[in-house]
Amino acid sequence: MCSSQITQLASRIAANTTLVSEYLAGKNLPLPSFDLDGPLDTLIPKEEIAIEAARVAIIDDTEELRRLVLGPREHLMSFAHDVLLSQQAIVRFKLAHSFPVGGEASFADLASASGLTETTTRQLVRYAITNGIFTEPKRGVIAHNAVSRLLVEDAVIFDWVATAADGGWQAASRICDALEQFPGSEEPNETGYALAHNTDKPIYEYLAMHPDKARRFANMMRAYTTGTGYELSHVTDNFPWGELGNGVVVDVGGSAGHASIAIARKFPSVSCVVQDFAPVVQSFSDAVPAELADRVKFEVHDFMTEQPVKNADVYFFRWIFHNWSDKYSIKILRNLIPALKPGAKIVVNDNVLPEPGILSKWQERHLRSMDLTQMLIQNAHERELDDWKDLFEKADARFHFQWAKQPQGSTLWFLVFEWAGKD
Ligand SMILES: C[S@@+](CC[C@H](N)C(=O)[O-])C[C@H]1O[C@@H](n2cnc3c(N)ncnc32)[C@H](O)[C@@H]1O
Missing domain, CATH: 3.40.50.150 (Vaccinia Virus protein VP39)
Incomplete structure (x- = not known):
């Protein structure tokens, strides 16, 4: 009997996952985990070509499998307008910095640190948790996981997320407006970025006038x-x-x-x-x-x-x-x-x-x-x-x-x- 596409994908994912997991175990390396002390990167050295290929195949195949089991309608509807909202709020209001790594905070604590209302904070943080940022070990108690910890401890990755989820995302939301307004333009100041930032300067000149944003971009x-x-x-x-x-x-x-x-x-x-x-x-x-x-x-x-x-x-x-x-x-x-x-x-x-x-x-x-x-x-x-x-x-x-x-x-x-x- 011919196996279905989804079972073929599942078998390949299982085989490649075994390869990756045995490699990590064989080298006494930690297994992937978003727990607070989990590894922050893949831990597979780039020289390990076969193992890295297995990792990449897992990423592709799990996504394909997910799409198939969602079906076309739910797949399309999974791209909502809020895709980067929690990241934007976390960096804008420094939510991850509001309590120490290893500690815990209530929504009220996060609200008073950020200046947001408790209701808004709960909305944003609970959505972030569905995207793998923070955990809620007990109802109403927020703790860091490896992802939110990274935002607290690594200023460079914090700036990466801030640049992508704040300025970059706003620019993306205006790109079609720019394409309508400036058809076929090769000019660097006739862009979604320029419209979103209400400037007639190209991004790098705009950044040069805003040293804080320039540092973030760098x-x-x-x-x-x-x-x-x-x-x-x-x-x-x-x-x-x-x-x-x-x-x-x-x-x-x-x-x-x-x-x-x-x-x-x-x-x-x-x-x-x-x-x-x-x-x-x-x-x-x-x-x-x-x-x-x-x-x-x-x-x-x-x-x-x-x-x-x-x-x-x-x-x-x-x-x-x-x-x-x-x-x-x-x-x-x-x-x-x-x-x-x-x-x-x-x-x-x-x-x-x-x-x-x-x-x-x-x-x-x-x-x-x-x-x-x-x-x-x-x-x-x-x-x-x-x-x-x-x-x-x-x-x-x-x-x-x-x-x-x-x-x-x-x-x-x-x-x-x-x-x-x-x-
Ligand atoms: C995409 S970044 C690349 C940075 C670096 N080469 C690297 O590989 O990470 C582009 C860089 O070009 C700089 N840049 C943009 N316009 C420039 C200009 N007109 N003159 C000098 N530098 C400029 C930006 O400030 C930024 O640092």
Whole structure:
């Protein structure tokens, strides 16, 4: 007898769950749990390719199984307008910070700490619990679980959630309005983000005028670099930085300087210049570890203007161009030209969109979501490999494509172009 799709999925989930669970037990690692002391990350090292593949298959298959047993109608109705509401409220009103990790609080306690009414607090927190944040061990008594604990103890992940669930979510809610109002726009200030924030500035200029939001955004970028697929080891291990000798790397739009710090730490003769807007530079330039301070410098630079660091060996763009429509990406590239020596490398570490159906559904959704995020914040988009080559070609035919690869386990690709212009 042929087994049904749902039983096939269930069997595969069971088999892969056994693989993951036996791996963790064999290594004496804790099993997944949202208990207060549960592990905060997957604990499967990226080198464990088969086990990681089993984990990813569990994520895809459980979602597929859930959809099938919901049925199309309930599936559609499961996407409600409140999807990020509890996260937004938790970060806006600091609900997770209202009582200590390991302690307990009543709704009245949370209300008096947050300034919300007790009824509102109960609504928000009980909804959050259905999304896996907080627990209610006894009726009316709220305690932290591993998720709410993370929000209290990890300021970077707190800022990630705040950026996504507050500003980002508001921007998403205005994207269709922006598409109607500015059809086909490539302008970074004609977006859902701009409408939601009631500004005519592009997001990064708006952030520059709001240092607190800018710091949060930079922390969000940092949070990505600690997530699976974005480890900075991919940056250090997949380009021959060591061959630069005592060369100079310009980390254009380098934010908190995390990539440059990782490169400088691993390659003791390389120097890095981290360029970004003034508020970002002010927030992070003092945080360079003392032993790297002579090789990792920060500099205020707007990459929509001419590049001031001449004759560097590498101009490194990590996660920059995906924020910009072709019109502005071309401008950024042309702004480099007066600074480039022959043979200078333009090293891009960014997303490359796959053909549909090649990646796991979970990984593909992540990239497609990133693609939409670029639309709503900047009227930009992610690119397929040929789009990248076309972009550089359009900017100037003297940018020669050298190679591109997606390192094993990395979400971002490396794309390397060489400047073939003459002195
Ligand atoms: C998506 S983040 C990438 C940060 C960093 N490269 C990384 O990989 O985490 C984009 C960065 O570009 C910076 N940025 C945006 N517009 C800029 C401009 N016109 N000039 C300089 N930096 C800019 C932002 O402040 C932000 O730090």
